Amino acid sequence: MNPVPSTTSATVRLLGHVLSIFIHAHALPELGILVWQDFQFACGVYPAHEEFDKSVCAEAEANVTRMRRHPSIAVWCGNNEDYQQIVQWSVEKKELPAKLFYEDRLPKIVARLNDDDVPYWPGSPFGGEGWDTSDPTVGDTHQWNVSGAISHVLSEAKEHLNRSGVVLESWVSMVP
Numbered sequence: 174m175n176p177v178p179s180t181t182s183a184t185v186r187l188l189g190h191v192l193s194i195f196i197h198a199h200a201l202p203e204l205g206i207l208v209w210q211d212f213q214f215a216c217g218v219y220p221a222h223e224e225f226d227k228s229v230c231a232e233a234e235a236n237v238t239r240m241r242r243h244p245s246i247a248v249w250c251g252n253n254e255d256y257q258q259i260v261q262w263s264v265e266k267k268e269l270p271a272k273l274f275y276e277d278r279l280p281k282i283v284a285r286l287n288d289d290d291v292p293y294w295p296g297s298p299f300g301g302e303g304w305d306t307s308d309p310t311v312g313d314t315h316q317w318n319v320s321g322a323i324s325h326v327l328s329e330a331k332e333h334l335n336r337s338g339v340v341l342e343s344w345v346s347m348v349p
Contacts, residue, residue, distance in 0.1 A: 207247035210240065211297070212279055214252035218259070219271035229274055230282065237286045249283045251275035252296040254315065257306040267304065 201208065212233060219225070240246060252275055259269050275295040283293040300312015307314055 201243075201245040206245055208243075208245045209248050209250060209297075210246055211250045211253050212236070212274075214255055214271060214274070216254045216258055218255070218269060219274075221270035221273040226273070226278070230278055233274075233279055233282045234286060237282055241287050241289070241291075246289075246291050249279070249287070249291060249293045250297050251279045251294065254296070254298070254306075256296050256304045257298055257315070260304050260306055 200206075213229075237249070252271070255269065255271060255275070259267050272295075280293045280295070283291070287293075294313075298306035298312065298314045300306070300308060300314075302308075302311075305311075
């Protein structure tokens with residue numbers, strides 16, 4: 174069974190809370206699929222006190238050690254949208270305690286334990302001056318307008334379904 178839907182992509186992104194790469198570990202290399210592997214941080218402002226620091230480092234070391242030799246890992250990423258949240262929330266002081274992890278602890282753990290020189294990236298999106306996560310010329314960005322377009326299409330399809338009584342299997346076969 175193919176763990177990745179038919180697509181023209183050769184890369185999948187696994188968010189940190191979905192450290193399930195080993196469920197399909199045998200299939201990914203056979204399919205030529207590369208993995209952008211996030212650590213466990215997403216959409217938040219995390220603390221960096223000593224006890225949490227120790228816990229984060231222990232979990233990161235265990236995961237990097239467990240997955241470091243997997244042939245499909247293409248990049249390790251510190252977080253999903255944590256820098257972006259600070260910018261979007263217009264936090265004046267732009268404090269992000271967990272940058273200790275993204276910019277110091279995690280890159281050092283990856284460098285120390287990673288056998289294959291797989292690169293580390295602090296977060297996604299990331300880049301630009303003053304954590305400008307929307308600058309398409311620096312780092313990477315998240316294109317939310319694409320998701321909005323898909324949501325709009327699905328919303329219209331749902332409305333049409335309610336009026337027309339289309340068979341669910343037909344609708345599923347036409348919606349990406």
